[in-house]
Amino acid sequence: xxxxxxxxxxxxxxxxxxxxxxxxxxxxxxxxxxxxxxxxxxxxxxxxxxxxxxxxxxxxxxxxxxxxxxxxxxxxxxxxxxxxxxxxxxxxxxxxxxxxxxxxxxxxxxxxxxxxxxxxxxxxxxxxxxxxxxxxxxxxxxxxxxxxxxxxxxxxxxxxxxxxxxxxxxxxxxxxxxxxxxxxxxxxxxxxxxxxxxxxxxxxxxxxxxxxxxxxxxxxxxxxxxxxxxxxxxxxxxxxxxxxxxxxxxxxxxxxxxxxxxxxxxxxxxxxxx
Amino acid sequence: xxxxxxxxxxxxxxxxxxxxxxxxxxxxxxxxxxxxxxxxxxxxxxxxxxxxxxxxxxxxxxxxxxxxxxxxxxxxxxxxxxxxxxxxxxxxxxxxxxxxxxxxxxxxxxxxxxxxxxxxxxxxxxxxxxxxxxxxxxxxxxxxxxxxxxxxxxxxxxxxxxxxxxxxxxxxxxxxxxxxxxxxxxxxxxxxxxxxxxxxxxxxxxxxxxxxxxxxxxxxxxxxxxxxxxxxxxxxxxxxxxxxxxxxxxxxxxxxxxxxxxxxxxxxxxxxxxxxxxxxxxxxxxxxxxxxxxx
Numbered sequence: 001x002x003x004x005x006x007x008x009x010x011x012x013x014x015x016x017x018x019x020x021x022x023x024x025x026x027x028x029x030x031x032x033x034x035x036x037x038x039x040x041x042x043x044x045x046x047x048x049x050x051x052x053x054x055x056x057x058x059x060x061x062x063x064x065x066x067x068x069x070x071x072x073x074x075x076x077x078x079x080x081x082x083x084x085x086x087x088x089x090x091x092x093x094x095x096x097x098x099x100x101x102x103x104x105x106x107x108x109x110x111x112x113x114x115x116x117x118x119x120x121x122x123x124x125x126x127x128x129x130x131x132x133x134x135x136x137x138x139x140x141x142x143x144x145x146x147x148x149x150x151x152x153x154x155x156x157x158x159x160x161x162x163x164x165x166x167x168x169x170x171x172x173x174x175x176x177x178x179x180x181x182x183x184x185x186x187x188x189x190x191x192x193x194x195x196x197x198x199x200x201x202x203x204x205x206x207x208x209x210x211x212x213x214x215x216x217x218x219x220x221x222x223x224x225x226x227x228x229x230x231x232x233x234x235x236x237x238x239x240x241x242x243x244x245x246x247x248x249x250x251x252x253x254x255x256x257x258x259x260x261x262x263x264x265x266x267x268x269x270x271x272x273x274x
Numbered sequence: 275x276x277x278x279x280x281x282x283x284x285x286x287x288x289x290x291x292x293x294x295x296x297x298x299x300x301x302x303x304x305x306x307x308x309x310x311x312x313x314x315x316x317x318x319x320x321x322x323x324x325x326x327x328x329x330x331x332x333x334x335x336x337x338x339x340x341x342x343x344x345x346x347x348x349x350x351x352x353x354x355x356x357x358x359x360x361x362x363x364x365x366x367x368x369x370x371x372x373x374x375x376x377x378x379x380x381x382x383x384x385x386x387x388x389x390x391x392x393x394x395x396x397x398x399x400x401x402x403x404x405x406x407x408x409x410x411x412x413x414x415x416x417x418x419x420x421x422x423x424x425x426x427x428x429x430x431x432x433x434x435x436x437x438x439x440x441x442x443x444x445x446x447x448x449x450x451x452x453x454x455x456x457x458x459x460x461x462x463x464x465x466x467x468x469x470x471x472x473x474x475x476x477x478x479x480x481x482x483x484x485x486x487x488x489x490x491x492x493x494x495x496x497x498x499x500x501x502x503x504x505x506x507x508x509x510x511x512x513x514x515x516x517x518x519x520x521x522x523x524x525x526x527x528x529x530x531x532x533x534x535x536x537x538x539x540x541x542x543x544x545x546x547x548x549x550x551x552x553x554x555x556x557x558x559x560x561x562x563x564x565x566x567x568x569x
Contacts, residue, residue: 007449007459008459009361009459010362010365013359013362014368015358016354016359017355017362017363017374017378021374021377024426024427024430025378025380025381026377028392031395032391074298074305077294078301081294081298085294087295093299095538095539095542097306099310099534102535102537103310103534104488104490104530106508106512107313107488107511107530107531107534110313110511110523110524111310111312111313111527111531114312114520115308120312121308122304145305165283168283172281182284204383207383209386209491210508214512234394239395239398242394243391246387249387250388253383253385254383257380261376
């Protein structure tokens with residue numbers, strides 16, 4: 001039976017939605033794709049495969065991978081502590097987890113730079129150990145971990161809260177150690193949410209700009225991220241190169257969006273089945 | 275007979291618990307608390323005089339004004355869009371709904387720099403409408419309209435994604451009952467739908483506002499960074515910082531940091547009312563609801 005439509009307002013609501021989406025989202029992205037496509041395959045390939053561009057992909061992707069790996073461990077531990085332990089200040093920490101989303105990226109950028117610069121609170125300590133953080137890829141990684149930390153905590157936390165204690169008790173009664181229960185019972189249950197959180201975190205790191213440019217040093221070939229290279233090409237009035245490099249970031253974002261949607265659809269089927 | 279003692283839950287051994295808690299709390303202090311602290315310390319590092327001078331500086335005041343004006347335009351427009359999108363998507367069935375949901379979510383995963391560059395190719399001189407706008411003497415880029423448009427791009431999903439899961443879960447029965455009793459569409463929306471989603475709506479508005487006021491990358495491309503004219507507060511922070519006015523940069527940044535703290539506080543209060551994560555099903559992420567919406 002088809003449902004008879006009784007509510008009013010579809011033309012108005014859908015009209016507003018489509019006009020907004022068309023003007024604000026589709027038109028600019030379309031213009032960017034059009035501009036990049038008008039380059040022609042040879043010019044396009046020459047720009048996106050130039051040494052400087054490839055070096056920027058390498059530092060962006062590697063730093064994003066390292067940042068995501070750090071967040072995997074730290075984010076999981078943070079979610080675990082917030083869900084499973086009761087301690088004074090727990091609610092405060094829980095609220096603070098969202099700080100990286102609430103704090104403007106430029107502010108995060110200068111704050112992290114002040115901390116990790118050679119004369120900063122942490123930078124001077126790291127300097128004693130001979131480690132340079134600010135103006136190196138390590139600094140880029142730290143800025144990326146900061147801005148994407150909430151993703152993993154916030155995707156894992158609710159699943160951890162809903163975990164049935166009976167599963168762990170059953171495993172314990174069968175003689176499993178804490179370590180093996182975590183690896184073989186809890187982790188597989190968290191995996192779908194964890195993967196979704198990882199892909200969100202990685203995608204955010206690939207596109208991050210504001211927090212990174214202050215701490216990165218921005219040396220071509222070594223500490224220049226792809227988003228910055230697109231920005232620099234604009235400032236040089238090289239619009240074609242800016243369009244081509246921005247289109248690479250756009251393609252990466254669409255790929256990550258597809259991966260995230262796929263993982264989440266799988267996670268949803270997984271939770272529905274259990 | 276004494277009951278056999280239950281073993282502690284996984285990860286609840288006192289020694290392990292203490293170690294994990296110590297490591298996590300230390301890291302949180304280093305990663306999350308320290309940046310906030312360093313802003314406060316640096317802002318007053320050159321004395322309260324420099325702090326006050328920065329805040330009173332005409333360029334800073336102009337940047338604050340521009341940021342507030344941008345938010346006053348972008349946030350209400352975005353809110354109307356978010357409500358309209360949620361109403362259309364949750365109260366009706368139509369073809370292409372899944373596609374529409376994905377398009378609304380796109381800005382969430384796109385680098386702000388890409389957004390800025392994209393707007394340049396629409397309204398810039400080398401863009402689609404640039405020459406025509408120039409001929410008509412209409413300024414979009416390097417002026418307020420460009421800043422507002424770029425802000426609306428990066429925050430497009432913010433209100434809609436808070437409302438859609440909630441309105442989906444609430445179904446259509448109440449609204450259908452109201453209209454069948456003779457209430458108009460607007461009356462139904464304002465007296466039936468809105469009271470049920472008001473906290474989630476406010477939650478979306480608060481997050482949207484924080485992002486609009488703090489946006490850096492996209493605005494940095496489209497604003498042209500003209501001091502005292504098109505510098506928003508985050509751009510002004512960058513300008514002062516690169517001018518080696520570190521204390522001034524941190525003083526301006528401390529206003530934005532304060533905004534972030536107020537936002538977090540409002541978030542916690544609204545979450546107590548059931549907005550945000552509490553209103554969403556497990557797996558928390560916005561995409562979760564898509565599959566349900568489409569059933």
